[in-house]
Amino acid sequence: MNTTQKEVREDIITLFNIKDLEEEKQEETINRIGNIIFQNVLMRVLPILSEEDLDKYEKLLEENTSPENLMDFLGERVPTFLEIIKEESISFREQAGELFKKS
Numbered sequence: 001m002n003t004t005q006k007e008v009r010e011d012i013i014t015l016f017n018i019k020d021l022e023e024e025k026q027e028e029t030i031n032r033i034g035n036i037i038f039q040n041v042l043m044r045v046l047p048i049l050s051e052e053d054l055d056k057y058e059k060l061l062e063e064n065t066s067p068e069n070l071m072d073f074l075g076e077r078v079p080t081f082l083e084i085i086k087e088e089s090i091s092f093r094e095q096a097g098e099l100f101k102k103s
Helices: 003-015 023-048 051-062 067-077 081-102
Strands: none
Touching: 003 023, 003 067, 003 081, 023 067, 023 081, 051 067, 067 081
16 A cells, blocks of 8 residues: 555545544545545546546446556646645535435
């Protein structure tokens, strides 16, 4: 796991206050939240990529590249990638909080 992935994990654990969950539940929660956040990040990041990088990204998808490798790829090409992840994590937390308040 590289630095970017570690930072994202730590952000999710901190933002969603799941550090006290048992390890298995914590992993499951991180994966679920991470997938949702990653989709939102993609919506913002893909339009930033050059045509060449979009082609490379599509090729990585066709090769069933791991999510970790996709994050590495995007992190290398989008200078604000970590910032975008943090913004989307905070946005997701706020939206989830609003949903819980309504129920």
